[in-house]
Amino acid sequence: MTEITDVFFDLDHTLWDFDRNSGLTFKKIFQEQKINLDLDDFLKVYEPINLEYWRLYRDEKIEKEELRYKRLKTTFDKLNYTIEDDLIDVISEDYINYLPLFNHLLDGTIELLEYLKTKYRLHIITNGFEEVQKIKLEKSQINDYFQVVVTSESVGVKKPNPKVFEFALKEAKVSAEKAIMVGDSLEADVLGALAVGISPIHLFKDTPSSDERIISVQSLLDIKQYL
Structure with a gap:
């Protein structure tokens, strides 16, 4: 060396510390949007899904917009939580805006x-x-x-x-x-x-x-x- x-x-x-800051970001968004889901249950499902979509993005198999939408859509679907696409788009945008605040x-x-x-x-x-x-x-x-x-x-x-x-x-x-x-x-x-x-x-x-x-x-x- x-x-x-x-x-x-x-x-x-x-x-x-991505995981900690990401969790705090979702906590803020869930409170604002009145998402009736346990945050820990959400993160347990979301985090591996997010990593998988990042792998696809890294390998040039999906675009940035698809990553941002699908990681959320897939998580909510897996949790059987009904949510409109318009709200997913809002959450996706808020996530990017709020994440650097933590x-x-x-x-x-x-x-x-x-x-x-x-x-x-x-x-x-x-x-x-x-x-x-x-x-x-x-x-x-x-x-x-x-x-x-x-x-x-x-x-x-x-x-x-x-x-x-x-x-x-x-x-x-x-x-x-x-x-x-x-x-x-x-x-x-x-x-x-x-x-x-x-x-x-x-x-x-x-x-x-x-x-x-x-x-x-x-x-x-x-x-x-x-x-």
């Missing part, structure tokens, strides 16, 4: 960024929507840590497509051999980085990778022992 000069981070589920970070985020900022140049590569990712960074007060912020929408393709990582390297003016990618998604962040020669650190939730090319950590602060 002595030759490393730049560290790229994913944002959602890696630094920004800005909890994963444990250790600030401590890690403070530790790294004097040793490396820090950047973001995210598949999240352009209009909300930069607001998240600003509202959670971590924007100033990063020199380059690359969203998949600005590139036109999504991680793990090599073009996203190549674009980020070019923007940061660094070679792949001198960069690290930190992310929670084994496919999008870790394997995507490996494909272009960037060394990855996998922030895993349940099971670490057995691939010897991959550093696996279960908490952000564990990264300090490697960088």
Whole structure:
């Protein structure tokens, strides 16, 4: 790691506590729209459905508008909750608008960024929507840590497509051999980085990778022992 000069981070589920902030967003929307559903029951069904639709979106199989609508429609249908399409559209729009208002970070985020900022140049590569990712960074007060912020929408393709990582390297003016990618998604962040020669650190939730090319950590602060 002595030759490393730049560290790229994913944002959602890696630094920004997506699950917690998303839950608070739905709580606000359910109260406003008088959705008569238990929030925990909703989230238990919604979260895996959301991940699956994100996979489809990442693989270019659905468009952004379809993702936003279908993840909600599928969840309400599975819960046998009758709701009009017009209201789903309202919830979808409110969700995007409200989500950046909640800005909890994963444990250790600030401590890690403070530790790294004097040793490396820090950047973001995210598949999240352009209009909300930069607001998240600003509202959670971590924007100033990063020199380059690359969203998949600005590139036109999504991680793990090599073009996203190549674009980020070019923007940061660094070679792949001198960069690290930190992310929670084994496919999008870790394997995507490996494909272009960037060394990855996998922030895993349940099971670490057995691939010897991959550093696996279960908490952000564990990264300090490697960088």
